[in-house]
Amino acid sequence: MSSWTYVHGTIVASPPGRTQHEKRYILETVLDHLPVVTGSERDMEVYVIQKRGHNSSSGSDEFFERTNNLRDSRGRRSYKRGWLHTQDDYILVVDAALRDREFEDTFQEFMKWFCRLSKRVFVNDVNVKIKGFDKQYVIDNPDPFFNMSDFDNDNWCSYLMWKYDRDKDGNLLSGKPVNRNE
Secondary structure: OOOEEEEEEEEEEEOOOOOHHHHHHHHHHHHHOOOOOOOOOOOOEEEEEEOOOOOEEEOOOOOOOOOOOOEOOOOOEOOOOOEEEEOOOEEEEEEEEEEOOOHHHHHHHHHHHHHHHHHHOEEEEEEEEEEOOOOEEEEOOOHHHHOOOOOOOOOHHHHHOOOOOEOOOOOEOOOOOOOOOO
16 A cells, blocks of 8 residues: 655745746746655645736846836837836745655655755745645744845855846947956
């Protein structure tokens, strides 16, 4: 007879990034590099859902420029009153029915996965149940995991954000090499 453990729930996470595409790229890359929560037939799966709408706005694009890709309040392109809207929050749905696993092993693997996630992106909310034959544990308090990421210093995600150079007048160099001796 096989032993089974189950992991089900949601996590609301906010990756760093200046545009929606950069945020999604960073989140997907972080998820691709997390340790695996294993089962003999199938491993834990994670589904990424971007929350609807936007919760962040900027008066310039990712290069701190006012361009025609900004939108006004009616959704029209506008140099003067345009905004770059982004959604910081993503809902991660975790789902697993893990065969030939004991509760303690699954709990340990999930906590390792979750702590690594929390070190790389902001975790705003969590509601995950890990259940075995005779035990279960619910994680529903994000507080211990909220301040694990350190974005003031070099974070694991820093290398994923593209760099762009400017000359001494602040103009973008558009791929031209920078003379660091100026």
